[in-house]
Amino acid sequence: MAIMTHGAGAGIRRREFAGVFAMLALALGIPAAAVHLSRPEDLDEATDLQRRLIAEVSNIVIPRTDTAGAGELGVGDFVILALAHGLEGSRAPMSAQALPVLARFRRPDGSLRHLQWLEHELGIRGKGHFMTLSPDHRRELLRALDAEGFAQDNPQHPWRTIKALILTGYYTSEVGGSQDLRYELTPGRWDPNLPLEPGDRAFSSDWTAVDFG
Structure with missing residues (x-):
């Protein structure tokens, strides 16, 4: 059982953006998955193994169903870029007192190296690198981390930031925004009352309909 049950379809058009245009792309509604990594030195030197890890984690959070999984x-890659540019407050200083175990992953400015933390945390929990574990074990570890991260007494847990960026990246992509969600051009037609059936997809124009928990 995956953490999220959204998912999957054909490919997506890709464009190349310089790093500083990532936030502009998001603001303009350009599919987040179209952002292309070009200068890894600007992204805390993310390794190929870390890129594989966050792609796999993204696929576990939003796996393939009738539409493509998030990692696909x-x-x-969007999460790495978003972390580098501080989306979801990821470059804000963190309190060392709030989560002392994160001290080794803090930058000189007090912000957290989320990707390095995630790789280390999953490795400790799995007693080996996350990518060497079986698919079932990976899902089990991430499910436990997700439950811990969204516990009421963990408001600054770094997993919340990572998961929020995975969801943002997916639901601003072409597939997530127009296939996994229902899309209707705004303003469209006014219907004061709409029937709602079990299993109906949320509208991508109604952001509050997306469950970020």
Whole structure:
């Protein structure tokens, strides 16, 4: 059983953006998965293994169903880029007192190296690198981390930031925004009352309909 049950379809058009245009792309509604990594030195030197890890984590959070999984759409690369540019407050200083175990992953400015933390945390929990574990074991570890991260007494847990970026990356992609969600051009037609059936997809224009928990 995956953490999220959204998912999957054909490919997605990709464009190349310089790093500083990532936030602009998001603001303009350009599919997040279209962002292409070009200068890894600007992204805390993310390794190939870390890129594989965040792609796999993205696929576990939003696996393939009748639409493509998040990792398949390049959401892992989006997360790396988003972390580098501080989306979801990821470059804000963190309190060392709030989570002392994170001290080794803090930058000189007090912000957290989320990707390095995630790789280390999953490795400790799995007693080996996450990518060497079986698919079932990976899902089990991430499910436990997810439950811990969203516990009421962990408001600054770094997993919350990572998961929020995975969801943002997926639901601003072409597949997530127009296939996994229902898309209707705004303003469209006004219907004061709409029937709602079990299993109906949320509308991508109604962001509050997306469950970020």
